[in-house]
Amino acid sequence: MIINFITIFPEFAESFTTFGLIKKALKKNLIKFNIIPLRDFSNDSHNRVDDKPYGGGPGMLLRYEPIKKAIDSVGNHPYNIYLSPQGKKIDKDILHKFLNIPEITLICGRYEGIDQRIIDNHIDEEISIGDYVISGGELAAMVMIEALVRRIPGVPEDIDSILSESFEDGILDYPQFSRPETINGISVPEVLLKGNHEDIRKWRRKMSLGATFSKRPDLLKNVKLTKEDDKLLKEYVDERKNK
Numbered sequence: 001m002i003i004n005f006i007t008i009f010p011e012f013a014e015s016f017t018t019f020g021l022i023k024k025a026l027k028k029n030l031i032k033f034n035i036i037p038l039r040d041f042s043n044d045s046h047n048r049v050d051d052k053p054y055g056g057g058p059g060m061l062l063r064y065e066p067i068k069k070a071i072d073s074v075g076n077h078p079y080n081i082y083l084s085p086q087g088k089k090i091d092k093d094i095l096h097k098f099l100n101i102p103e104i105t106l107i108c109g110r111y112e113g114i115d116q117r118i119i120d121n122h123i124d125e126e127i128s129i130g131d132y133v134i135s136g137g138e139l140a141a142m143v144m145i146e147a148l149v150r151r152i153p154g155v156p157e158d159i160d161s162i163l164s165e166s167f168e169d170g171i172l173d174y175p176q177f178s179r180p181e182t183i184n185g186i187s188v189p190e191v192l193l194k195g196n197h198e199d200i201r202k203w204r205r206k207m208s209l210g211a212t213f214s215k216r217p218d219l220l221k222n223v224k225l226t227k228e229d230d231k232l233l234k235e236y237v238d239e240r241k242n243k
């Protein structure tokens, strides 16, 4: 997968490539990351890429021309994504779609955003990380890249660990514990210590369903529960009532 990253802060984007799974994916040549500094496409002697919005109002806007030139510098026409609070909220389905696109270009806005003519004529999709506004598209792009890269086979050590995570099958992940077995009198659930795989599977499923029921009941509306799921969820609810 090739990821082009258009930004006024190339150093910020660069620093992101030196840690964790992104670093690993780059080392294994599973992704290619091209940072495209927007200021390289300024026609201004001070390398400015912003200007005042027509009609007045606060703040500055990233101008059409430098962004268009930066997009064109990629050469072909990859899928152009503008990170924007007005975009579709990123989720697992959107990530799966992007994973099947061999090359994407991420356009990071700043200030009041970017000239609308870029969005109308050169953007394939606007993507948001949530209903709040941050100061620039860079962190939003990084959130998206991190979520994408950890789904590329060969990047994480164990792709199964990714597939059992929250949202993958529509519900939340189960609780997990590591050493020590007891801490301040609080012990790891007994079932996890006994080594019976079927009991552990059922317990984990019950706790996943229970966590979803308690924290994100909205998710359960979109999941088709099996008879076993119904039974496990009922058990979870009854156990909670009796506590």
Ligand SMILES: C[S@@+](CC[C@H](N)C(=O)[O-])C[C@H]1O[C@@H](n2cnc3c(N)ncnc32)[C@H](O)[C@@H]1O
Pocket: 082, 083, 084, 085, 086, 107, 108, 109, 110, 111, 112, 113, 114, 127, 128, 129, 130, 131, 132, 133, 134, 135, 136, 137, 138, 140
């Ligand atoms: C201060 S914001 C501009 C917000 C814009 N004036 C609006 O109200 O829709 C500057 C840039 O940050 C990025 N940004 C802000 N919030 C975002 C979000 N929730 N998701 C993705 N990108 C975001 C966008 O690239 C945007 O152009």
